[in-house]
Amino acid sequence: MSMLNGSHKLKALALSIGAALITTTAFAAPIQVTNGKDSGEGSMRAALEAVAMGKADSIIVTTKDEIEIESTLTYKGQAPISIYGNGQTIESDKNIDLLAIAEGADLNISGLKFAGPGGFSIQNRGDLQVEAGKGIVVNLRKNQTGTLTVTLNDVEVSDVAYHGIHVSDCDIIKDCGAGAGGQGGGSAASIAVNAYNVKVHNVGFGRVDGDGLRVDERSEGSIFFTAHDSSFTKVGADGVELDEGQNGDVIVNASNVDFSDNGAYCQKNLLQSLLPSPVEAEFKAGEMTVDKVPAAITGSPDDKCFEREVELHKDGTVEVYEFGIDFDDGFDIDEEGNGSIKTVLYSATINNNLDEGLDFDEEGEGNIDITIVDSSATGNTDDGFKVTEEDNGDLNSLITSVKSHKNSGKGIVLESKHDGKVAALIENSKTEHNDSGKKSGLKIKGKGVITLKNSEIEDGFKAKKAEIAKI
Numbered sequence: 001m002s003m004l005n006g007s008h009k010l011k012a013l014a015l016s017i018g019a020a021l022i023t024t025t026a027f028a029a030p031i032q033v034t035n036g037k038d039s040g041e042g043s044m045r046a047a048l049e050a051v052a053m054g055k056a057d058s059i060i061v062t063t064k065d066e067i068e069i070e071s072t073l074t075y076k077g078q079a080p081i082s083i084y085g086n087g088q089t090i091e092s093d094k095n096i097d098l099l100a101i102a103e104g105a106d107l108n109i110s111g112l113k114f115a116g117p118g119g120f121s122i123q124n125r126g127d128l129q130v131e132a133g134k135g136i137v138v139n140l141r142k143n144q145t146g147t148l149t150v151t152l153n154d155v156e157v158s159d160v161a162y163h164g165i166h167v168s169d170c171d172i173i174k175d176c177g178a179g180a181g182g183q184g185g186g187s188a189a190s191i192a193v194n195a196y197n198v199k200v201h202n203v204g205f206g207r208v209d210g211d212g213l214r215v216d217e218r219s220e221g222s223i224f225f226t227a228h229d230s231s232f233t234k235v236g237a238d239g240v241e242l243d244e245g246q247n248g249d250v251i252v253n254a255s256n257v258d259f260s261d262n263g264a265y266c267q268k269n270l271l272q273s274l275l276p277s278p279v280e281a282e283f284k285a286g287e288m289t290v291d292k293v294p295a296a297i298t299g300s301p302d303d304k305c306f307e308r309e310v311e312l313h314k315d316g317t318v319e320v321y322e323f324g325i326d327f328d329d330g331f332d333i334d335e336e337g338n339g340s341i342k343t344v345l346y347s348a349t350i351n352n353n354l355d356e357g358l359d360f361d362e363e364g365e366g367n368i369d370i371t372i373v374d375s376s377a378t379g380n381t382d383d384g385f386k387v388t389e390e391d392n393g394d395l396n397s398l399i400t401s402v403k404s405h406k407n408s409g410k411g412i413v414l415e416s417k418h419d420g421k422v423a424a425l426i427e428n429s430k431t432e433h434n435d436s437g438k439k440s441g442l443k444i445k446g447k448g449v450i451t452l453k454n455s456e457i458e459d460g461f462k463a464k465k466a467e468i469a470k471i
Contacts, residue, residue, distance in 0.1 A: 031056035036065030036088075044090065045073055052077035061085040061112065072097045078105050078141070085112035093117045095126045095161055095206070096133045104140040104189070110153040118159030118202065120236075122267050122301045126161025126206025135160045135203065140169040144187040147224075151194040158199075161206020163214045164235070167191055170216040176243070183245065186218030190248065195227040204236030205265055208304040208326070211241045212262070222248035222339065231258035236265030237328040239353070246337040249366070255346040259330030263354030263381075266305035266325050274300050280322040288318035297323075327354035327381060333361070340366035340393070348375040356382045357407065363390040367420070370396070376403045383409035384434065389416040394423070395446065402429040409435055411459065416446030422466055427453035434459050444468075 031050045034042035044067050047059045052075055059082070061067075067090045075081055081101070090098055090112060098114045101107050114135045126132040135157035138150055150167055157164040169191060170176035172184035193215060204210025212232035217223045223244050232239035239259040244250045276294035290310065297306045307324045330353040335341050341362045350357035357377035362368045368389050377384030384404035389395045395416050404411035411431030416422050422444055431441035442461035444450050450463060452470045461468065 029056060030058040030060045033059060033061040033063055033067070035063050036067045038068060038070050043067075045069070048073060048075045048081075051075065051079070051081050054079070058082040059084065061088050063088065066091055068092065069096075069098070070094060072100050074100045074102055075105060076102050078103045080106035080108070082108040082110075083112065084110050087111055087113070089113040089115050091115040094133070095130060097135075097137050098133070098160065099136050101138040104138070104144045104148055104187075106149045107138055108151045108153075109136070109155050111155075113156040113158075114160075115158050116160035116203075120161045120206035122205075122265060122270065122305070124206075125302065132162035132207040132210065133160050134162045134166050135164045135200075136166070137163075138167045140187050140189055140191070142171065142187055144169070144189040147190040147192050149192045149194070151196075152198050153196045155195075155197075156199040158202045160203050162204060162210040164200040164203035164211070164232075165213045166216075167193055167214070168216045169221065170218045170245075176216040176218070176245070184216075184218050186216075186221070186246075188220040190221040190224065191215055191217050192224040193226070195230045198227070198230040200232045200239075201234045206236075208237070208265060208302055209328075210236045210265065211238045211328075213240045214238075215242045216245070217243065217248060218245045220247050223250045225250070225252045225254070227254040227257050229256045231260075233258055233260050233262065235262040238262060238332040239330045241332045242334070244335045244337070244339060247339055248337070249339045250333050250335045250341045250343075252333070252343040252345065254344070254348065257345075257347075258349045259357070260349055260351040260353065262330050263328030266302065266327060268325060268327075271300060271305055271325050274306075275323050275325070279324065280320070282320045283318050285313040285315055285319075286317050290316070290318060293318055293321045294323065329353055329356045329359045330380070331358045332356075333359075334363075335361070335366065336363040338365045341368045341370070343370045345371065345375060346373045348372070350375065350377040350380065350384070352379040354381050356380060356386045356409070357384045358386065359383075360387045361390060362388070362393060365391070365393070367393040368395045368397075371398045372400070372402055373398075374401045377411075378403075378406050380407045380409070383407060383413050384411050384431075386410070386413040387415070388413070389420050389422075389446070391417070392419045394420045397424040399424065399426045399429055402426075403431075404441075405430070405432045405434060407434045409440075410443045411441040411457075413443045414450075415444065416448075420446060422446035422448035422450070424448075424450045425453065426450065426455050428455065430456045430458070432456070432458040
């Protein structure tokens with residue numbers, strides 16, 4: 001009798017486990033977005049809520065309609081979320097963030113477009129009455145560990161006022177600051193962003209410093225950025241900006257990527273006349289007092305567009321002052337603290353940016369290792385390629401089949417400002433028609449050996465402390 005009861009109990013337990021598995025599987029199935037409504041059954045908003053509640057594990061967009069939203073689509077769950085579309089657009093005529101991942105969940109998006117209202121400029125700003133809207137926003141949790149991963153495949157972002165894509169591990173909500181300043185704190189997590197066939201354009205014209213793709217990483221943790229067959233163009237500030245503000249590396253692997261036509265939010269034609277004359281001046285000790293320096297510019301369409309720097313002699317009088325308009329770069333990396341920059345860039349197009357084409361800076365303990373292959377920088381308003389080690393780290397570079405020409409600054413700049421060494425192999429490369437002065441093709445600063453192999457530096461080079469070897 002006891003054996004029979006035991007048998008019944010085992011059967012009951014097996015049925016219970018089976019039912020639980022069926023139920024769990026049902027709840028973990030994808031949920032479909034079947035219409036383009038802002039809310040309600042079948043909407044994207046309802047699907048995000050279902051995944052956050054554990055009723056689904058992913059979202060498939062089946063509607064053929066565009067998805068029109070009136071307020072930010074927010075995912076509040078911590079579990080990874082995947083959203084699969086087939087070319088549909090999530091759009092709004094409001095100046096809002098389009099999609100926000102609020103609690104540091106891993107994000108995977110495929111086959112979707114994100115479009116804001118557009119029409120922003122320094123004369124039609126998006127940050128005066130409300131916060132300027134972004135396309136895709138991912139915020140990490142304060143206690144997050146491990147690596148947050150954001151993967152975008154066949155994704156397009158356009159026409160938002162601020163950053164097109166923003167991944168933030170920074171506890172200063174509005175303005176985290178650049179990596180060189182290291183402002184704000186963050187979690188111990190790293191950030192990995194993967195962009196495959198991603199297109200970001202016409203974003204960042206609604207407020208100053210609006211980037212195509214922006215990653216802010218603070219405290220412990222590194223930035224890993226992978227991009228293939230992607231473009232970050234016609235952006236108000238930097239096409240891509242990676243800011244690693246404290247301890248951690250920035251590691252980049254990118255191929256067939258376009259960083260062009262960026263940095264024009266601060267419109268030169270509107271602001272140039274507001275600069276003092278002269279815009280820069282140098283003085284002997286005791287010659288110029290601080291109160292005589294032109295004041296910071298106010299009353300412009302956006303006063304944050306102006307840079308003002310004053311350096312003093314030991315006696316407190318002015319050594320030099322300089323004013324300028326803050327334009328931005330094609331591809332910008334700032335790494336500050338204990339960490340290095342390690343980059344492989346293949347088949348990159350970096351043209352017509354309003355500041356440097358490529359601008360990498362490493363400050364604090366760490367080195368720079370950079371490989372650039374089959375890439376070009378043309379028509380940038382400052383240097384074509386600029387890589388700077390601000391402290392005692394080494395700068396190692398391999399530059400192969402690269403062309404830098406018709407840039408208003410130098411063609412290629414490799415510099416270590418302190419005791420670090422600069423080593424470079426530049427092969428099958430060419431610089432020409434850069435700057436308007438002499439020796440503008442290649443600038444080297446720091447001790448080391450620069451090897452030129454089958455390369456033409458037609459506009460000359462300047463090497464301070466470095467040895468140039470031609471083979």
